[in-house]
Amino acid sequence: MHPVLQPFLDRRHLLAAGSRLSLASLASLAIWPRQARSQSGLAEGYAEGDGVKLYFVRAGEGELMLFLHGAQDSWTLYKSQLAEFSRDHMVAAPNLRGFSPSDQPTAVEAYAMPRLLGDVHALLRHFRKERCVLVGNDWGGYVAWVFASAYPGRVERLVILNAPHPAIFLREIRNSAAQIQASQYEREHNDAVAPYPSWYNYYRADPIKVPSSLSDAAHMDMPDLAARFFAGVAEPPATTSLRVDVPTLVLWGMKDPVCLSGQLDGLHDYAPNAVVIRIDDAGHRPMQSHPALVNRAIRDFLQHAPR
8 A cells, every 4th residue: 555645845854855656656646636738839949048049949928947958868858847837837948059959069168067057047038037947857957956056046946857966976976886887978978089979078078077997086086066167157156065955856767777876865965955756667767757757746846845
């Protein structure tokens, strides 16, 4: 028999401690009733980013929800979420730089964190919004962690789906043999000989480099993430601590082969207000494999998390 969860505020401690849910178990819970039919249709457009043009789709009106995808993906990663949340929000999902039809600069430095943060600021300006609900997976989530930490006044709430916090990722690839092994593909992207896909430059510009082994890690420097992430940003950050104080929901597929569950250990040191939901039978893209679960969890978080 599956337990029936109490309202959100009563179960906050349970979720923050790391509840474990599967699609089957969530379907049996009498929570998150369905609402009216979602809006249909997505408008296309382009926004001026930080030196690049960014293609996006958008729908709905109201508070902005901005969805950031990751490597080898596009805005289509969030089709289900765009349909659901366009009912009562303005939803927008760009193709990040490096992913057609957005611009694909070839210079490595064009993919450094200051430029990626600039793109988020530019999207907020384009949609004439001071704040947003920021949602990110993979590289989009990596950027979202940093943006929410540095510009809390621009983020109403943060939703992360299988995207490591940079400080924890650095810790893991210096101390976890399993995560080092799972991240070896990054070494391949860094070592690739041109021509290579422009989005490889996300890894090339990142100050965190994956070692070949624990022995190799012991001889690698620990980069100053704040110094690299905020060097030359157009808008000064409120803090460079990488601590995220805005209300945060972390949805994590526990079968992710590249972002291992160790990325959740100690997360509350950097995101003390985070609610963490572990999805036992999901992988790296829970928004696609478990759309109903993800949509209901986000909906509940938006309705009940403190502002």
